[in-house]
Amino acid sequence: MASSNPKSHFHARSVSLPSKPNPLIPQAEEHLRRIKSSGATACSFSSVSNTISSVVDFYDSVEDLLLFPDTQHAFVQEGGDEVLERSLSLLDLCSTAKDVIAQTKENMQELQSTLRRRWGDDLALRSKIEAYLTSRKKAKKTIQNSLKNLKIKSIFSSADQSGMTTVSMLREAEEVTLGSIESLLTLVHGKSRSCSFFGKLMHSKRVVADEKASNSELEKVDSAVHTLLSHKNGKSIQMNYVQKILGEIESRIHDLEEEVECLIRRLIKTRVSLLNILNH
Template sequence: MAAQTSHHTRSKSFPLPSSSNPLVSHIEEHLVRLRDSDAPSTSSSISHKLNALQELYDCVDKLLQLPFSQQALSQEQNKGLVDELLDGSLRLLDLCGTAKDIVLQTKGSTQEIQSVLRRRRCGELELIGEVRKYFTSRKVARKTIHKALKNLKAMETKHAFSSSDDHESKSMVSLLREVEAVTSSMFEYLLTLISGPKEQSKSGRWLLVAKLLHQKRIVCEQARRRDINEFVKVDAALKSLLSQKMSKSENIMNVEMQSQLKDLELCIEDLEAGLDCLFRCMIKARVSVLNIFNS
């Protein structure tokens, strides 16, 4: 607490949560790194951001336990500010829950395909049936993601925070808004990565034919690129599988495809673990704000 006493006191007689406070400085450093880092295009870069956000929220929760934070947020005139922060945190928790549900659904679909491929004698129709189920699941996931991202953009556009005349409250709320903003951006990156590139519009049968004819070449090109994430690789490989007339067992028992499915499963497990941890950290920080508000 010694660091707090060195701050200049204000009208409310408690120290300003400036960058001289170690926790505030640490949070600001996390925010700068998260804002300045490149937009993640792979699962590993997303996992790194999830870990960084967990550390950020851990610092935020510790900051919320300090007296100057509790005083800044507990004042009656700041009720509107705190309400808006709580609404924002609930929106982010919903996004996190949506992302968790989608990765779990995709994990289940990939495991079903892997189960079929592992059998010594798997029927072509059985495999194709599972692949079609996979793409049905992906289609539903993309619709969910599109709706979530649309709602996110709409809320960001309409969301107008209340202001406060108290300098300490402004500083605290401004910091928490920045945390909300970088978290929102991360979920946008994550959901976009899971969704994959936008599919081309259907302008006629010729487009579908051309797509099928060139699918194998596209898969090979994508396999050589390191910046293509596991979701896109598996989508491309399975689309190629559907476009072929598989009469030979070696086409069904495709070793490369099994490897790609396994990579996607491992990727999903990493994302699942990261989202679970982040969800708990976000809940903990939200509960701390609620405790301050209700005290």
Template sequence: MAASYHARSNSLPSRQHPIVSQIDENLNRLRASQSASTSSLIGHNLSGLQDLHECVDVLLQFPLTQQALAQEKQREMVEELLDGSLMLLDVCTTAKDALLQTKECTQELQSILRRRRGAEGLANELRKYLTSRKAMKKAICKALKNLKHIQNKLSTPGENGAVISVLRDVEAVTISVLESVLSFISGPEAESKSSRWSLVLKLMHQKKVMCEEEQKANKFLTAEAAVRSCIKSENMKHVENVQKELQSSELSIQDLEEGLETLSRHMIKTRVTVLNIISC
């Protein structure tokens, strides 16, 4: 890391400048927790990613940074990063849409369960919830493949200036956090279907195989499990459990929605700043 830090300092504002060390600290912190598979840890990583993008926004205001990005020899790499940022925004939108879809079918099912006092005749409504979740998982599988495509481009070697290297590192960490968010929302099924990734990512996925406690912490999975149990039994006790799990999953949805919305705004701001720099 010391060598990387020294190399960066050659064209970044200053080796001693706090924003440079803050970026490196945030990158290291997010890399260390990229296998997060619980709601609280994923929320923490989203918050950390927002902090990282705020630091990048500050970095992009320095004249030295802007001069480095405006160089003609860096144009191809900058364009590649801009393409990647657009794809990441699309992935972020997919994640937000998945949460919105899950929230809507969750609230609809909750409303139906409140109106009906018994379990009889609820099977079709419960199946609608699972069908909606299944459709959402297909969209997430596609988004995970798009993340893989961006990742492959980032792994392509090339002569990069210090600023480009920082932005590539930030993009790589953003991919990792979004991947964990998508996998958490959909559960392990979409994750396994998209596992034709590199050996490194496969090993990372293996580390993320949820233990029983982590599965219980994933309110999306526990809600699905409760719904399936209720379909099989149509027992009033299971209906009450479905209501409880749906309420818990709605809280997880709200936290993730807020984190993704804030992240999207930061990513858009960074993209606009870079576009303005190279357009001058």
């Protein structure tokens, strides 16, 4: 009888040991670090597109993580309802970005069509160019309002800590996504991209200096179109230059539009999964 008690106690302690950490959590953490690293140099349409693609991949991994009962329980206990509420605002911002990109692409295509026709009537050409600039001004106003409403709360002091929870990873992913959309909107606005978000995130003075020195691709287009309107350097030369720039940017704008659409679908799917967890 006496010899059986130690075994009984040992067995009771063994079943109460904490479960083995989910191997998908450190994988997701590493994915986030890579996203932030790529986002720190996101100063062109191509680089922003790549960063958004990486964000989509991260949410794919989160979807796998949310299949585990332990993860679902932790999500509820850690205050996942806050993440769910903020996800709606994130979706709204992404939808705004998608609409702005679509409108910008349409405006660029119309301008290209106009320049390819090489209107003989200067008044007709001027009218088409002014219509493009007016549409760009409208897009910039929309972007300025979105950026004004975009309030990013820095939570990256916890980024180097071990054992990140599902909720903390989702919060951090939200911040990185917001930073990507901020970069996207700033670039589409057509002004030099500020490093206020990713530069601060990576604590890199070199990255900040490099990005402040770069010009937005659409900034170059707008400048060339204004010059074309004033005929400062010769209409024919400027028309060729504008067409060249538009041709180079068109495919990158298209890729960016597809990535944002993919991100929106991914965010909706994740939101549905989170809703299901909280409602069970």
